Amino acid sequence: MAATRPFAPLRNLNAKIAAVPMIATVLVVFIGCTLWTVVYSFTSSRSLPTLDFVGIDQYRRLFTTSRWIVSLRNLAIFGILALSFSLVLGFILAALMDQKIRFENTFRTVFLYPHALSFIVTGLVWQWILTPAYGVQKVVRDLGFETFNFPILTDGRFTIYAIVIASLWQGTGLVMALMLAGLRNIDDEIWKAARVDGIPTWRTYLFIIIPMMRPVFATTLVIIAATIVKVYDLVVAMTNGGPGIASEVPAKYVYDFMFSRGNLGQGLAASTIMLTTVLIILVPWALYEYRPRNRTLGVGK
Amino acid sequence: MSLVNPAGPRGRRPRRIGSPTSIMIYGILIVAAVYYLIPLYVMVMTSLKGMPEIRLGNIFSPPVEVTFQPWATAWNSACTGLYCEGIKVGFFNSMKILVPSVIFSIIIASVNGYALSNWRFKGSELFFTALIFGAFIPYQVMLYPLVIITRELGIFGTLTGVIVIHTIFGMPILTLLFRNYFVSLPPELFKAARVDGAGFWRIFLQIMLPMSLPIFVVAVILQVTGIWNDFLFGVIFAGTKNFPMTVQLNNIVNSTQGVKEYNVNMAATILTGAVPLLVYFFSGKYFVRGIAAGAVKG
């Protein structure tokens, strides 16, 4: 097949030219910065990067620091809960919105608007709602339930769940919107056929629609997962990592060490661990998901 | 309304209001809507109260005495450091950053997505995977290298600088969205255009773009929100003359002159969020219409 085509580098030239900004970004920024991160994670850099190598000292210290361990554990809890709940709830909301309901515009706006607000204050509002002294606990107590306790924000064992609640509020709307777009792209014929065959609605969703929405799920998954790994602002606005170190997360560890503790090396070591973990999960999946398929339409057909 | 739109909702069949299923559907949606609205409710109510009332009262109770003073203060005279000119100062700067950044980042990402879906070349999948990986790198890690790169390019501290930065950070997710969207379009269209002898750019402009409104709407929503609410990049890369509105918001919210003025903080947040909120509000309609346009394919 290749023999019938023009000289390889010139083939598809326009597409390559169009992709130059992307290629440059990938090579210079993403790969470049990742390498930079890895290299400097082996140095004793303080506030500014210096090439003073200290071997794996930064990593040894990282894994003997209880704050880092707590951060990793929190990210795991937060990640699993936020990911599964936002996918499930987002899909359910989208499916409900797709039932020819009235006021669809209103509902969609209501679910989406939190995404428009800055974390600086949404964190503050959630902090208020969940703080025992003014929030839900006080309101329920004022209703006469004197012993009601809801220390989700102030008891270190639960704080990370408070952050999950706020993050679901912020992010599920977008998931819903993407899912809804996916549902609307499903051909009406599918529904007709399912109806003719007498398949119950929930089964149609579960076994026909969802498998057809695979690309939508893949996109959504990447978007949510990238947000989860980087979660920072929300934690800072709601708890600043507290009480104690109970709600610390890795991105905050990286940021604090890089910028307020003047220990770039330590921050970069932490971020190298984060990136390696992402890579280990992402690469096999991406290779599978985005492997070249038989749909390569562009060339010479 | 979308009820009569053939490309509208695809549920099983229209139901009469009052049937058990529809009660359940509306029930769940309303409960969810309440959960979503509580924080907004708290913010709006708080922004309409005076400080004494906030101190005594319950955060969920409506204001006894409605005052719009906090809104006026937030816009006009809240102090951000030495200057007490409210958040209005940064509004036009934010616009100056927002408009070109959104347009530029979406153009680049849509072309990328198109090339990656219909014109794959050797290595394109590899670049794409690396791009997705980029979405997972915490921004802060790239701060110093990016400062140095933009300095060397001579665009540090300029509007161009911040546009480039937003384009770079918007690229992974937007490219992914566009790529997946273009992949899902019927391949026959593309093939037919190829047979007619149309090239890369013509197919993109004449066939793909008109069919892509829904995904453009999603992209605009994401970018407007992200860029408008951005604080770190704006303050570092845009230069002193172009400090965005979030700088003032941060200064109002994070600094307390005596007593923390929760009402002003809440008003300032809603005002700062107004632009993305309006975009959400209006794009809802285009969203539906865009879907209708995309659905011709069937």
Place this chain on the structure above:
Amino acid sequence: MRYRSMLAALAASTLLFAGSARAVDLEVTHWWTSGGEAAAAKVLAQSYDKLGGDKWVDGAIAGSGTTARPIIVSRILGGNPMGATQLNTGRDAEDLVKAGLMTDLSELAAKEGWADFIRPSKLLDSCKYEGKIYCVPVNIHSWQWMWINPGAFKEAGAPVPTNWSEFVAAAPKLKEKGIIPLATGDAWQVDGIFRVMLATLGGRDLYLKIMDDKDKDAAASPEMKAVWQAFANARDLADPGYVGRQWNEATSLVLTGKAGGQIMGDWAQGEFGVAGKVAGTDYDCLPGLGVHPILDTGGDAFYFPKNANPEVTRAQLKLASMLVSKETQVAFNLAKGSLPIRGDIDMEAANACMQKGIKILADANNVLPSIEQALSSDAQGQLEDLNTEFFANKDMSVDDAQARFVEIISQAK
């Protein structure tokens, strides 16, 4: 005598500059945005503008150093520096100096004789790198203060405490009345309580052994255990709502009588001042927690990033000279609640609490190096993590905490 020669130098330099000057807008970044801090920044801005010609352009970035630092550092690195910036002295700024990004102030300092009047001399030392001076200290802040609201204690029917143990004894009565005994907030504030206890309950010798000599045995000693025990008691005195609270919110709890006291540096005094409260009647201060009257001497400093434009450099030097001048020092420190860096000025206008501070600092034996000067920000960070973890987790025992403390101290160099 010295004063006159300095004035002459100042006048001469101003005159000299005035001839060729083309006025510039000097952008100054800082994170002074609370009530008292903003008032102090305003004093500086107004005095600078009054000198004529150049203008102070305020670049306040709220949210403490954590938000502002990366912004300041990246702008300097990126070649778009501000005219002047607040920055903590010590090892972090040193990196920027080492990279040659800061204006050298040695010439000005020599001409005006900074070394003669800046007191304690350690302040100027922390601005030095390889013998040259790169920053201007503007004030002395000490951590070792406790602010109490006598009214809250009277309301609860408890005697107004004069030291830490009386405070602890009165706490149950406050709690009964629904008053928070000890107001605190974010991690660094909790960390501050520990720092203060280490210096004041542990005493000068213990503090110096641990901070200066990094003495492992001192860190493991029974005296140190007593400090940890006191810190453990403190965690029972805070309310659960301290999570995410800002320092001036905590101060305002004391100010309004919702809390009995707060352990916080002397910058808290600026908040009382802005609220129009009078020291000695509306609020009271216990330097050294009423136990050992010792203070450390941290403070704020301004750095001047190098700029290609000579006019900016001229304006920078003008600002540097103004910052140490007598008039500025008096007005600025009265607003900020801090102590002046000069020993040769009259602080008559200072309130009762500041007078106590001035008196304590007059005796060199009462002066401690601040933790910022003794430990790297990294080691400080480790200590902060330990302290906040301990404070929030009542199951963590004093012995466990002390064991980790010993480890941090022995690793710090």
